[in-house]
Amino acid sequence: MTEPSLKARRILKTRVDATSYTDACNRIQTWAEQERSCYVVAANVHVVMTAYWDAQYQRILEGAALVTSDGMPLVMGLRLLGIPGQSRVYGPDLMLAWCDRAAQFDLPIYLYGGTNSILEKMAVYLQGQFPGLPIAGTHAPPFRPLSSAEAAADIDRINQSGARVVFVGLGCPKQEQWMHRHQGQVQAVMIGVGAAFSFFSGDVSQAPRWMMRLGLEWLYRFAQEPRRLWQRYLINNPAFVLLFGAQVARYRLLGARSREQGSGFKV
Secondary structure (H helix, E strand, O other): OOOOOOEEEEEOOEEEEEOOHHHHHHHHHHHHHOOOOEEEEEEOHHHHHHHHHOHHHHHHHHOOOEEEEOOHHHHHHHHHOOOOOOOOOOHHHHHHHHHHHHHHHOOOEEEEEOOHHHHHHHHHHHHHHOOOOOEEEEEOOOOOOOOHHHHHHHHHHHHHHOOOEEEEEOOOOHHHHHHHHOEOOEOOEEEEOOOHHHHHHOOOOOOOHHHHHOOOHHHHHHHHOHHHHHHHHHHHHHHHHHHHHHHHHHHHHHHHHHHOOOOOOOO
């Protein structure tokens, strides 16, 4: 069965796909059942701005099978660029949506990243939320570059587990670099979910849903971890507003005819 094509737009330099939780899970299920090696990126302003400054990271995003609008600024960006019905496809919620699907269809998942303590608590949480969820394995790699032997052992461990989807919680940009590097080696769909590991283990609290809806999640997280996140939010966010504001102005000047030309998402 042929997959329906995705609409997408470029936000600054990054392709962001117009999708939903149901559509994303349908695509992931198709790839998982085909045993396709590919990866999914949940993009927020930090991802987009990292790609804006780093050409190599930008190429990694181009290789993704799916790039979702993880952050509300990107949701609003897609709407401003001609996809009015776009909703948020938030990495942690996509993880929960997929775990629900995986439990229904007996598709094993693997958890890669975090610490042993985080993985243990997260596995308990997920299996409590989704009875019957098959967790094929977990692994917390060391917080340093891996040797070639260690990397090969990790890949072999994942493949031997029989996992069809691997959730990768190494943080941006490490998790995207890891997924790209091992595409074609990991025989499963890889999904980068960043802070989801800390959220679902209970190590870090999530912002209230009302703050998420208003696009204020960054403020909640910044208040929790100011020393780690100050550069991301106090430099990247204002730069994004200025750069994307200029992009929207150009988009409006081009008019409807030029918007329809090219690849379907080129702005």
